[in-house]
Structures are given as structure tokens and as C-alpha cells.
Amino acid sequence: MKKMSKKKQRQRKMPVGSDNRIPIHESGQTKESPERGYLNKLQIIMLVFMSFFVFILYSNTLNYPFHFDDEVTIVENKNLQLTEISWEQIQNIYQNFFGFRPIPLATFAFNYYFGQYDTFGYHLFNIVLHLINGILIFFFVRKTIILSGNNGITKYSDREKRTAEIFVPFFSALIWMVHPLQTNSVTYIVQRMNSMATLFFLLTLLLYAQGRMTQTKTLSESNTHYLLYILSFISLLLSFGCKETAIIFPFIVLLYELYFFQDFNPSVLKKTMIISAVLLLLLMIIIQILIGFRLIMGYFSLYYEGYPFSMPQRVLTELRVVIYYLSLLFYPHPDRLNFDHDFPLSYSLVDPYTTILSLFAVGSLISLALLIAKKEKVISFGVLWFFGNLVIESSIIPLDIIFEHRTYLPSIMVITVFTAAVWRFLKVDRFRITFLSALAILLSFWTYQRNIVWQTPISLWQDCVKKSPDKDRPHADLGRSLELAGRIDEALLEYQKTLQINPYHQFTLRNLGLLFYRKGDLDKAIFYYNKALESDSTLSEAHNDLGVALIDKKQLEEGIYHYKQALRYKPNHPEAPLNLKKAEDGLRKINSRISLLKKKIRKTKNNPDDYSDLGVLYYQKGKFSNAMDSFQKALLIEPDHLKALKGIATVNTAKNEFESAISIFKNIQKSYPDDAGIAYNIACVYSLQNNQEEAIYWLEKAIENGFNNWELMKTDRDLKNIREAETFKKLLEGR
Numbered sequence: 001m002k003k004m005s006k007k008k009q010r011q012r013k014m015p016v017g018s019d020n021r022i023p024i025h026e027s028g029q030t031k032e033s034p035e036r037g038y039l040n041k042l043q044i045i046m047l048v049f050m051s052f053f054v055f056i057l058y059s060n061t062l063n064y065p066f067h068f069d070d071e072v073t074i075v076e077n078k079n080l081q082l083t084e085i086s087w088e089q090i091q092n093i094y095q096n097f098f099g100f101r102p103i104p105l106a107t108f109a110f111n112y113y114f115g116q117y118d119t120f121g122y123h124l125f126n127i128v129l130h131l132i133n134g135i136l137i138f139f140f141v142r143k144t145i146i147l148s149g150n151n152g153i154t155k156y157s158d159r160e161k162r163t164a165e166i167f168v169p170f171f172s173a174l175i176w177m178v179h180p181l182q183t184n185s186v187t188y189i190v191q192r193m194n195s196m197a198t199l200f201f202l203l204t205l206l207l208y209a210q211g212r213m214t215q216t217k218t219l220s221e222s223n224t225h226y227l228l229y230i231l232s233f234i235s236l237l238l239s240f241g242c243k244e245t246a247i248i249f250p251f252i253v254l255l256y257e258l259y260f261f262q263d264f265n266p267s268v269l270k271k272t273m274i275i276s277a278v279l280l281l282l283l284m285i286i287i288q289i290l291i292g293f294r295l296i297m298g299y300f301s302l303y304y305e306g307y308p309f310s311m312p313q314r315v316l317t318e319l320r321v322v323i324y325y326l327s328l329l330f331y332p333h334p335d336r337l338n339f340d341h342d343f344p345l346s347y348s349l350v351d352p353y354t355t356i357l358s359l360f361a362v363g364s365l366i367s368l369a370l371l372i373a374k375k376e377k378v379i380s381f382g383v384l385w386f387f388g389n390l391v392i393e394s395s396i397i398p399l400d401i402i403f404e405h406r407t408y409l410p411s412i413m414v415i416t417v418f419t420a421a422v423w424r425f426l427k428v429d430r431f432r433i434t435f436l437s438a439l440a441i442l443l444s445f446w447t448y449q450r451n452i453v454w455q456t457p458i459s460l461w462q463d464c465v466k467k468s469p470d471k472d473r474p475h476a477d478l479g480r481s482l483e484l485a486g487r488i489d490e491a492l493l494e495y496q497k498t499l500q501i502n503p504y505h506q507f508t509l510r511n512l513g514l515l516f517y518r519k520g521d522l523d524k525a526i527f528y529y530n531k532a533l534e535s536d537s538t539l540s541e542a543h544n545d546l547g548v549a550l551i552d553k554k555q556l557e558e559g560i561y562h563y564k565q566a567l568r569y570k571p572n573h574p575e576a577p578l579n580l581k582k583a584e585d586g587l588r589k590i591n592s593r594i595s596l597l598k599k600k601i602r603k604t605k606n607n608p609d610d611y612s613d614l615g616v617l618y619y620q621k622g623k624f625s626n627a628m629d630s631f632q633k634a635l636l637i638e639p640d641h642l643k644a645l646k647g648i649a650t651v652n653t654a655k656n657e658f659e660s661a662i663s664i665f666k667n668i669q670k671s672y673p674d675d676a677g678i679a680y681n682i683a684c685v686y687s688l689q690n691n692q693e694e695a696i697y698w699l700e701k702a703i704e705n706g707f708n709n710w711e712l713m714k715t716d717r718d719l720k721n722i723r724e725a726e727t728f729k730k731l732l733e734g735r
Helices: 006-013 034-061 069-075 087-093 102-115 119-147 158-178 180-186 189-218 224-240 244-260 266-290 293-305 311-330 354-371 377-388 411-425 429-453 457-467 472-484 488-501 506-519 522-535 540-552 556-569 576-604 608-621 624-637 642-654 658-671 676-688 692-704 710-715 726-733
Strands: none
Touching: 034 119, 034 158, 034 429, 069 102, 069 189, 087 102, 102 119, 102 189, 119 158, 119 180, 119 189, 119 377, 119 411, 158 180, 158 411, 158 429, 180 189, 180 429, 189 224, 189 244, 224 244, 244 377, 311 354, 311 411, 354 377, 377 411, 411 429, 429 457, 457 472, 472 488, 472 506, 488 506, 506 522, 506 540, 522 540, 540 556, 540 576, 556 576, 556 608, 576 608, 608 624, 608 642, 624 642, 642 658, 642 676, 658 676, 676 692, 692 726, 710 726
8 A cells, every 4th residue: 555645644634724723633532442431421421410400400490470571472472372283373473473583483382282371381391492502512512622622621631631521511511501590591481582592503503513523534525514514504594583693693603613623824814804794794785675774773763762771871881781791690699680680871981980890891801812812712712702692682782781581692601611710720620520519509509599589470570679679660560460469459559669660651551550440440540541641652552441441431432543543553453453343333323323313303302212312322422411411301391201310310420420410319219219220320329439338228228129130239330449348248148
């Protein structure tokens, strides 16, 4: 066999496309040694243990309820109610959410298909997803360490390097999985979007790295690497379908190539910068074609109007937020964690002064990462990974200032750098393993404690109120949770606290309207719906709710107007179309009957029944003055006309003229002492007047006279003020 020249041997060993690329190895092992076999078995045991341990850690959350955005995205989204596997129903998932994170939405639909709104399946999916991410992190960190040549981990013997290649990835993955910050992406169901984006990005990097390693090892003699690149690209596309922040992922892949395959080759660095510029240009062109920059700027302007901060204030504040994220990563005690932080804004670089300090800290960390890039690859890459993966949500985009789930992906390399540092500076394996194990146990305990807060919506929002007492949203959502639990007085207290902080809190104003509507107090309900619309006239839900209350108050035309406004601002409103049709049909029938009665009256002229019937129709239409006029005409013909007298009393009640209504009803009752209906009407007016004693007296009298419509007594809004009275309850019990 002809011996190869030394030059050809060197060429055969050199990676394709670069003179400076790091040789790809598996710790120098070409054949599986007994030690390597042991480490492989240990790796399997570690992964099984890690998965089992973390599943047990999160198992107490399997039956936790939906929270916050879960309701809007999952429960209230009827398009996710997948009842059969068909193309038509799958298309229906995206009817109102086209382009909005389609892959997680599909998983929610399949959760519904298998268990409807039983949260067990939703939580199980999230936990398994978290376990898969942990396993992917293990392999990603291991591959990164190998590609770095153990740079930044240990500089000792091959044995120590091989040990580091197993234990550093294991503890990096384990500590990341049990970290309390991750509860916001695991226990909070809707943040599956975040977890899935992380999963597909980790797959993207792993497949890409494996493709590069395969390409280098085989010297392009095999096409396997092309398949791996295609799969990597597909995974990248899938990450785009999970969360918009994936737009930064291609740049992270370029950074990974530069660090671990190109060794900062100057020519490659130049090419990388050119590719990055081209990617940015392509991105801008795609945005312009699909959306348009004017529309984006309009979006920014519109959405910033809904926040109590401007774009410059947000950018300045985020400098402090990212430093705060780092502090949470290193000290995540449950008392520091909060679902809804009340983070103070930055108004300038020196207001507060920590803004400029944070700017200095961020700039220093990035500068240091660039300075040590060749010598400390893992540390340098980890710093840029953290800031790079936060750049979308912690910059100019109009979003809430801070949410802990945003650290899910960025935290991976921070924890890896920390674990690597521990492995470097603690020289004895026993000390390293003991320290990292103790840390994992402590973090697990804190995660268990943190998950207890997620047990119910009330416990979650009580925790938020405790930690953010001056923020309106925690009080508003705690009020809503208490109301749904039937704790109305406590709910009203929280709503009042919300309005003290923010008098125009739309969510609270509408909820107060709903609360008083359910209590039967239409006037207060209408008042709060109108206040909600004062804060934002485009609130379709408030328009619809106000329409319902106005219809119940016999104000048909006003109710119809608000139904139309609800559809104007939300054409696909789930309730307004039917409400509008029923109201318009009812109004049409009333108008038709009014027209016929008027024709009849012109012929008969002196029939009091006709005038009384006309008065009733005007009352149903909400035209109280016309109704009174018709009833008065009936009384001119027949002064004791019962229907007209009842009609006048009913109109007075609707106009809150209770004394006049009671006087008329009592005069009627003298003529008809055994009429159960008259006594019941008197009881209703006294109840509206909040005179419980008289209301109960006349209700008892109505029952004595034979009134037995018990269901009406339970639901009649006019009796709302006496329904909680013990005497009222006894009346119902003694029926």
C-alpha cells in the first residue's frame, strides 16, 4: 500500500474550509475503553435519574388549574375545541389566531381532544417537554465542551476531561431543570410556547453541530451532514412557529459556528459579519413585504399607548431588568420570585442612578466576553448567549417590563458557565459533586415551595399582591379570582383597591359591572360598564355587557346601539350577533304591534284596554313618557282601570320613583285585598327601596294569598336586597 506524503496526511486531518478549525474528537478515544464504557453507562443512569427526579418534583402540579393568559388563549378560545381529527377542524384552530404561534396552539387543541379542560394532560405535556429540554441541554452542553476542547473547564489529565464531559453537562442540565425560575414556563400552561421554542432551538443547534462534526470527520465523503443541516433548518422553522423571539436564533447559530468551529478565523469572522448583515437585510425586506414598516411603527405607537411607559423608558428600564434576571438566577429564593413584578421605571440614565450602573455592568460583561473569547470560549459564549436571547423581549418591543419566564432559554448557558466554574475551581471530584448536588437539592426545595403558590388562582394572586401591593393588576385579578370563588365581599374590596391605584382600570370596571349585574343591581352595573367605556370606547365586551343590562332595563334602542358597537370593534364577537338579532326582532315586533294598536285606537277611540296595551308596549320599548301618557288616557276613560294603574306603578318603579309606586299599588290592594300579585309587587318595590322589614311582610302576604312562583322569588332582581336575609331564606324553606 502506497504511503501518503506528510503534506497529504496534514490535508486529510485538516477540517474542510478552514486552516484553524479545532479538530473534532471524543476526548481522544477512538475505541471504547472500559472507562469510556463506564462513563456511557453512568451517562444513561444520570439522565434517567434526572428525568425521574424532576418529574416527581413537578408531579404536585399535575392538577393545578388554568391561570391568567391560560383562560384567554386556551379556555376562551373556542377554536381549540378539537372534537375530531379532521383537516377542517385543524384549520379552524387558527381561524382567529392566524400566524400566532401555531405549533403550541395545535398542542393545546390536542390536549382538548384527549381531555377537554382537565388540566392533568396540559400539565403532563409541559412537564415532559421540560424533561426533554433538560436531556437536550445535557447533550448540547456536552457537545459544546467537547468542541471547546474543554476550554474553560479543566486543564488537567484526559481522565479529568472525560469526567468533566459527563458531570458538567449533567449538573448544568439538572440545576437548570430544578431552578425555581423555570416554574413560570412549566407550571404556567400557556408558556408551553416558550418551552417549545427552546426545544426546537436546542435541536437546531445539536443537529447543526452534529452536521459540522460529521462533515469534518468524513471530509465530505458522506452526505449525512446535508441531512443533518436540513433537519436543523426544519427545527429552526418550527421554533419560529412557537414564539416570535426565535427571530434571533439564526444569529446565535452563526455565533456558535464562529466560536466552536472557526476559532475566530479573521476571514470567517468577516464572512460571519457579512452573513449577519445579509440576514438582517433579508429580515427587513420580509417585514416590509409582509407587514410594512409603517404598520409596525403604527403597532408600536398603538401598543405603547396601552402601557404606562414610553419606548425610551422601556429600553432604559430593561438595562436594570436583565441585571435583575441575573440576580434571580443566582439567588432564586421564593420570596424574590413574583408572577407580576412591580418594577420601577427608568426615566433617564441617572433616574434611578442604578440605570447607568446597569448600563456599565451590561457593557462590561459583553466587552469582557469579547476579550476572553479565544481563551475562555464557554464563558464568553455563555455571556453572549444570555444577552442575545433576551434582546427581543428586553429592548424596544412594546411588552410588559418583566416576566420571569423570559429567562428560560437565556439561563441555560449562565448555569452552564456557573457549573463549569465550580468544576474548575474545586479541584476534588468529591467536593465538586457534593457542592453541586447540595445546590440542586436546595433549588428543588425552593421550586417545590414556589409551585405551592400556583395551587389556585387565589393563592397565586395573593402572593402577587403581597409582593406588588401598589400595582393594579394583582389586586384586579385577585378580585376576579375571589369573585369566581363566591367570596364577593373580599372581591369588592380588591376591586376597590384596584381603582384606588388606577381609577380607569378597564378590567376591574367591567368586572364590577358584571358583579352587580349578577347581583341584580342593573343601575350600578350600567354605571360601571359606562365607566369602562369612558376609559376605552373600543371595549367590545363592555359594549355587549352594557347592551344586555340596558335591554333588561327596557331600554331596547340603547341596548341595540351597544350591541352594534360591540360588533364594530370585534366583528367576530361570540355573543353580540345573537343578542343583536334577538333585540332587533323584539323591537320590530313591538313596533309592529304599536302600529296596529294605533290604527285600532283611531277607530275605537274610547277603549281603555287599547290604551293600556299601548302603554305596556311603550314600557317594553323603554319609552316611559309615552307609556305614562297612554296609561293616563286609559284612566281618563275609566279612572279605576286596573291595568293602567298597575302600568303607572310599574313605570314609576322603573324610574326609581318608589314612594309613588308603593302608593298606587297599596290603593289597588285596598280594592283587591286577596290579589297575590299586587302584594308581591309591593314587596318588590320595598326591596328596591332596601326596606327589608316591609318587603318581607308583603312577601309573606303574597304567599298567604296564594303566590307560589318560587323560582321567580329566587331569581327576581327586584328582590336582590332581601335575598340574603334569614327571614327570606326561611320563607323559601317553609314553602
